[in-house]
């Protein structure tokens with residue numbers, strides 16, 4: 685049996701509609717969908733929400749919606765997600781929300797991870813900000829109002845370790861590599877919000893690449909597409925297995941994706957294609973620079 689994933693585990697991805705201007709309504713909707721996911725598959729132990737699920741995904745709105753994130757003095761969204769995790773006794777990758785650091789006044793795009801008791805286990809501030817300018821496609825510059833995070837994140841769960849990145853972070857293989865090799869993670873979870881320009885070309889490709897590189901699960905959770913909002917999310921939340929097969933995938937609308945992560949799938953692929961024993965650190969002693 686795999687040392688990195690202790691048992692089969694059911695996961696649910698909540699592909700919520702692109703977030704409205706009403707934070708309370710966004711939170712309530714997330715809770716309704718998590719409740720529904722748990723009714724559909726009561727054995728579910730891990731639930732994932734999308735990037736910026738409680739606010740519009742817009743550079744001029746991040747500061748307005750930002751909350752001070754603290755495990756001790758919980759803000760509106762932190763308290764809400766904590767209760768949701770505790771009520772269902774789940775590990776909750778609570779998407780991401782805009783966070784303000786009162787010490788620096790910096791605003792971050794921050795993922796929140798809760799354990800089964802509702803404790804805030806860790807946070808991940810998006811490390812690579814989504815700054816792109818694609819002619820006839822999309823221009824977006826998160827760095828106009830956001831600051832980048834400065835650490836990689838891997839959290840313990842009752843089943844093993846899970847690495848965390850946010851959306852654009854998935855384009856940089858290093859975070860997933862560190863999660864797999866340094867922390868023996870069984871999965872990388874990315875609350876995300878790709879768009880209708882880059883999604884069709886790179887979303888599946890990147891998920892499959894991160895899985896195959898690291899021989900573990902890759903989990904992408906997107907908002908549903910809302911053509912009335914300013915940002916057209918791609919949708920297609922998915923789970924990719926260690927061989928690079930997409931084992932569960934949403935369409936574009938609001939949807940819950942259920943999947944089972946299986947330690948055997950990790951073991952079998954690592955046994956038959958033993959990358960872990962074959963690395964040539966004598967040839968590439970330090971790939972981090």
Ligand SMILES: NC(=O)CCC(=O)C(=O)O
Pocket residue numbers: 735813814850851852853855876877878879882883886
């Ligand atoms: N929210 C994001 O980081 C979007 C990333 C994206 O769409 C990409 O193509 O990368």
